[in-house]
Amino acid sequence: MQKVKTPEEIQAMREGGKILATIFEGLKRQVKPGVSELELDAWVDAEIKKHGATATYKTDEVKFPAAICISTNEQIVHSIPTNYILQEGDVVSFDLVITYKNMKTDSAFTMVVGGKPNGVQKHLIHATEQSLFAGIDAIKGPVRIGDISAAIEKVLNDAKVGIIRELVGHGVGHEMHEAPEVPNYGRKGTGPLLSPGDTIAIEPMATLGSEKIAMGDDGWTITTWDGSLAAHFEHTVLITEDGAEVLTQAVFR
Ligand code: MG
Numbered sequence: 001m002q003k004v005k006t007p008e009e010i011q012a013m014r015e016g017g018k019i020l021a022t023i024f025e026g027l028k029r030q031v032k033p034g035v036s037e038l039e040l041d042a043w044v045d046a047e048i049k050k051h052g053a054t055a056t057y058k059t060d061e062v063k064f065p066a067a068i069c070i071s072t073n074e075q076i077v078h079s080i081p082t083n084y085i086l087q088e089g090d091v092v093s094f095d096l097v098i099t100y101k102n103m104k105t106d107s108a109f110t111m112v113v114g115g116k117p118n119g120v121q122k123h124l125i126h127a128t129e130q131s132l133f134a135g136i137d138a139i140k141g142p143v144r145i146g147d148i149s150a151a152i153e154k155v156l157n158d159a160k161v162g163i164i165r166e167l168v169g170h171g172v173g174h175e176m177h178e179a180p181e182v183p184n185y186g187r188k189g190t191g192p193l194l195s196p197g198d199t200i201a202i203e204p205m206a207t208l209g210s211e212k213i214a215m216g217d218d219g220w221t222i223t224t225w226d227g228s229l230a231a232h233f234e235h236t237v238l239i240t241e242d243g244a245e246v247l248t249q250a251v252f253r
Contacts, residue, residue, distance in 0.1 A: 002171050002178055002198050009103055010238060013173060013199060014099030017236055017247030019051045023096070025250060033088040033114050036082035037070045040094075042173060044068045048098055056097040056104055056176055064220065069095040069108075071221070076164060076205050076230040079221040088114035091121055093232040097176050106172050106201040107248035108234035111166065124208050127159030128231040131184070131204040136237055139244035143194050149186025151240050152204050156184070164205035164230070165195075166213055167222070172236055174200045194239045199247070203234035 005013075023044060025224035030043050045067035048055045058063035064080070071079040071093040072086070078095070086092060110125050117125065131152045138151035156163045169182030180192040184204045194200065209228025216223060224230050238245040 001133065003174055005173055005197060005199065008195065009173065010199070012101035012103040012223075013105055013236065013238070013247050014245075015019055016053060016098055016103055017105040017107070018174055018250055019053055019100060020096060020098050020105050020248050021250040022093070022099070023047045023098075024107065024109060027094060031086065031092065031111060033086060036083050036085045038083050040070060041081040041130065044096065054099040056099045059099070062176065067096070068156055069093075069228070071095070071232065073229055074224045074227045076207070076222045076224060077232055079216075080218055082219070086113045088168055089116070089118070089121075091117075091125070091229050091231065096232065097207070097236070101148065104172055104176050105236040105248050106176065106203075106234060107236060108203060108232045110231040110233060112137060123159065124161055124206060124229060124231045125159050127156060128204055128206045129233045131155035131157075131206070132202060132233040132235060135202045135204065136244050136246060139194075139237065139239060141196065141240065141242045143239065144189055144190030145180055146186040147188050148202060149183045151189045151201070153185040154200070156204065156206050159206075162207035162209055162228070163212040164207065164213060165211060165213065165231045167203075167205055169201050169203040169234070171199065173199045177212065196239050196241050198239045199236060200239070201234055201236050203232065205230060205232045207231075
């Protein structure tokens, strides 16, 4: 299914994933009312370089015009950072891919600027993050994609939030997007079989309203069709003999 990754390549992803997680921990402290998306992008770009990694989005394969995607409020993913100044109560999602020792890792999270989410924001963000953890927990060693997808879908359905179905998780490692696709809905026991050594990015996206998406005029930004708030959480995960190892986390969960 995937091109086999050597132990050295998996180790490079482990190291790259820790760098990504470390950058995210620092980024969370940079996010506050009054800071612009462009300032945050510049901060992330500098941190990536400081760690000896590369901002994958800016490379010729991707040609995204920034180091990180910053998607605010009704924006779901792939938004280009602008001079917009973050306000208290904005829901903002960060999605980042870095390349380290030629291997790629991919992660995303959503937070509320100012740290005081209202009830519906808290519900959306919590449900989306929990659905990611449910997807990871469905991996008990070799696993079918449908087992992961069904676990994510159940959490999002139980929370009665909209599931973004047109965008999916994916294999990751040598390339930013590898086979197989990892949908955020599906049926247990179906789909491609993942084996120990495979690495995938699991990335549920959910909304407080419609599941329908709209593409922005810039050709990148994807927003909710109805303007409702969106959230996005993502980890790069290694399939092991008896479970999963989260690579984009500073400490193993
Ligand atoms: Mg991804």
